[in-house]
Amino acid sequence: MNWPQATLGGTDPKTNELTEGFKEKGFLPEAFINLLAVLGWNDGTEQEIYSLEELIEHFSMDRVHAAGAKFDYEKAKWFNHEWIKKLNAERLRFNVKELLTAAHIIISDDALLDKVIELVKDRCTLLPDFVQHAGFFFKTPETLDADAVKPKWNEEKVLFFEAYCKQLPEITNWELVEIEGLFKTLVAEKNIKPGDLLLPLRIMLVGGKFGPAVFQVAELIGKEETIKRIQHAMKVFG
Secondary structure: OEOOOOOOOEEOOOOOOEEOOHHHHOOOHHHHHHHHHHHOEOOOOOOOOOOHHHHHHHOOHHHEOOOOOEOOHHHHHHHHHHHHHHOOHHHHHHHHHHHHHHOOOOOOOHHHHHHHHHHHHHHOOOOOHHHHHHHOOOOOOOOOOHHHOHHHOOHHHHHHHHHHHHHHHHOOOOOHHHHHHHHHHHHHHHOOOOHHHHHHHHHHHHOOOOOOOHHHHHHHHOHHHHHHHHHHHHHHHO
């Protein structure tokens, strides 16, 4: 079997250097067991994702391939992505919280963390991806991709976001529908294309051109934090 050398992390006995294994890279045990099982075996169907219970039920030696199996790192990442999507927030919480804490992001609300995990897990291939995709819900972005905004940043957009920030405090029921509704109302009043404003708003709230629906982000980070991030970004954008 063609298998990578650094399967598990540890100390190299020759160089005394720490090596990063698949656990350290962010692979789930469920995904790796699944991968190992199907490297040289299948049950005669097109199914690729198996729980441990399903493997125990379906596995048989007579369907093990005679030819040597080849390890494919990209396929391993695919399995991990599928398992991250498959598992619920409760199962992923400990791993994600540990990674966020290591990145100096403090989690004090597990219920909010669970909501965030469910919202962003489809975007994460390896567990460390949660730092980028979940971190900004709990910590104001330290940097903003201002270069993506500045070339088209103008007085019209400044006036829009000033008006938006002025009216956001009036929303009593802080939910996605209300936040987006106010946005659409102001867009219509000022006759601006929504697409010209959504990218700046995204970068204001998450720091870059990534993340789930921007109004979902606003709903979860809260009213005060949303307003604070918009006002800060407007200063950065000039």
